[in-house]
Amino acid sequence: MSDTLKRIYLSSPHMSGHEQKYINEAFEQNWIAPLGPNVNELENILAKYCNVKHASALSSGTAALHLALIMLGVNSGDEVLVSTFTFSASVNPIVYQGAVPVFIDSEKETWNMDPDLLRKALVERKKNGTIGKVKAIVVVHLYGMPAKMDEIMSVANEYKIPVIEDAAEALGSTYKGQALGSFGRMAILSFNGNKIITTSGGGALLSNDETLISKSRFLATQARDNAPHYQHSQIGYNYRMSNVLAGIGRGQMEVIDERVQQRRANGVFYKKAFENIECLQVLEEPSSDFFSNRWLTTMLINENKTKVTYSDIQVALEKYNIESRPLWKPMHMQPIFSSYPSVLNGTSEQLFKTGICLPSGSNLSETDRENICNVIKSCF
Numbered sequence: 001m002s003d004t005l006k007r008i009y010l011s012s013p014h015m016s017g018h019e020q021k022y023i024n025e026a027f028e029q030n031w032i033a034p035l036g037p038n039v040n041e042l043e044n045i046l047a048k049y050c051n052v053k054h055a056s057a058l059s060s061g062t063a064a065l066h067l068a069l070i071m072l073g074v075n076s077g078d079e080v081l082v083s084t085f086t087f088s089a090s091v092n093p094i095v096y097q098g099a100v101p102v103f104i105d106s107e108k109e110t111w112n113m114d115p116d117l118l119r120k121a122l123v124e125r126k127k128n129g130t131i132g133k134v135k136a137i138v139v140v141h142l143y144g145m146p147a148k149m150d151e152i153m154s155v156a157n158e159y160k161i162p163v164i165e166d167a168a169e170a171l172g173s174t175y176k177g178q179a180l181g182s183f184g185r186m187a188i189l190s191f192n193g194n195k196i197i198t199t200s201g202g203g204a205l206l207s208n209d210e211t212l213i214s215k216s217r218f219l220a221t222q223a224r225d226n227a228p229h230y231q232h233s234q235i236g237y238n239y240r241m242s243n244v245l246a247g248i249g250r251g252q253m254e255v256i257d258e259r260v261q262q263r264r265a266n267g268v269f270y271k272k273a274f275e276n277i278e279c280l281q282v283l284e285e286p287s288s289d290f291f292s293n294r295w296l297t298t299m300l301i302n303e304n305k306t307k308v309t310y311s312d313i314q315v316a317l318e319k320y321n322i323e324s325r326p327l328w329k330p331m332h333m334q335p336i337f338s339s340y341p342s343v344l345n346g347t348s349e350q351l352f353k354t355g356i357c358l359p360s361g362s363n364l365s366e367t368d369r370e371n372i373c374n375v376i377k378s379c380f
């Protein structure tokens with residue numbers, strides 16, 4: 001049966017129809033390079049949309065985070081406090097730098113970094129005299145849900161530790177009316193194929209600090225000194241975004257608000273479909289201060305009220321060629337990261353055990369959504 005059904009993905013690329021025009025321009029002008037008008041224009045559009053002064057378009061969100069850490073001086077033996085409930089790309093660049101990730105668990109309302117645990121980690125380090133090793137805090141806005149930024153920023157400011165927002169999943173989300181990506185010293189975005197908009201692969205770094213953004217462009221183009229010959233005084237990277245791909249980004253940004261609205265409509269649909277199934281709880285914003293782009297709709301299955309697990313639901317959906325996925329497995333539980341320090345409260349482990357991500361593309365049809373809900377309801 002599943003062979004004959006068109007696969008429904010968790011989150012697949014959704015073109016606007018405006019992309020080709022900018023790609024053609026790049027070809028006509030022969031800007032087939034990691035610089036050019038599409039790159040410049042995409043940077044302007046992103047900065048404006050996220051309410052920051054500057055943006056640099058890069059080859060991936062991971063590259064953006066790597067450069068952010070380098071510019072904050074993160075080096076061998078330093079510590080970076082990071083959400084444990086996230087995708088590995090939030091952590092890998094910390095390890096590229098030879099630094100130590102310190103995993104901070106989630107609070108229950110947004111599932112993001114718990115400000116109290118963040119404080120606990122900093123208090124402990126102050127007491128031990130190792131606070132000087134803490135070079136940055138990477139706070140993730142997971143599934144598009146804003147973290148509790150007032151509380152996070154207030155703790156970070158108290159200890160004078162710079163914050164990098166990992167807004168890879170959160171373009172279009174706001175906290176107290178302010179765009180995510182505009183709270184920290186820097187922020188990263190991702191335009192990977194599964195994100196709310198895509199350039200097939202790409203990312204960006206955001207900041208109000210022009211020095212940081214121009215430095216990121218310098219580092220991302222092999223750190224070439226200002227000289228007639230090729231001269232290098234620093235290690236560089238090949239992390240810039242191609243002008244062809246930036247054209248896709250321009251076309252995608254023309255419909256970003258529509259995409260946010262479509263993803264949020266999925267969340268509303270699922271919420272309503274399951275409102276009479278007591279053991280299913282779709283994640284919603286804790287208050288009107290939080291506005292999520294609902295990149296993915298997620299829900300928890302209350303294990304005290306049913307024997308059905310996320311894996312039962314996943315198997316049932318797969319029979320109809322519908323993709324679903326457990327929530328992110330916390331980083332402190334990952335084989336590669338399990339030896340690093342962590343400050344835990346059990347929340348992310350519990351979420352991982354009982355949660356599931358539902359198909360959430362902006363291109364889902366009404367029929368797709370109904371079919372998905374019917375399959376899930378049939379499990380109960």
Ligand SMILES: *Cc1c(COP(=O)(O)O)cnc(C)c1O
Pocket residue numbers: 059060061062063086087089090140166168169189190191192202203
């Ligand atoms: C996708 C993602 C990244 C990495 O972005 P890439 O562009 O794929 O390198 C980083 N953090 C989170 C939370 C992500 O979901």
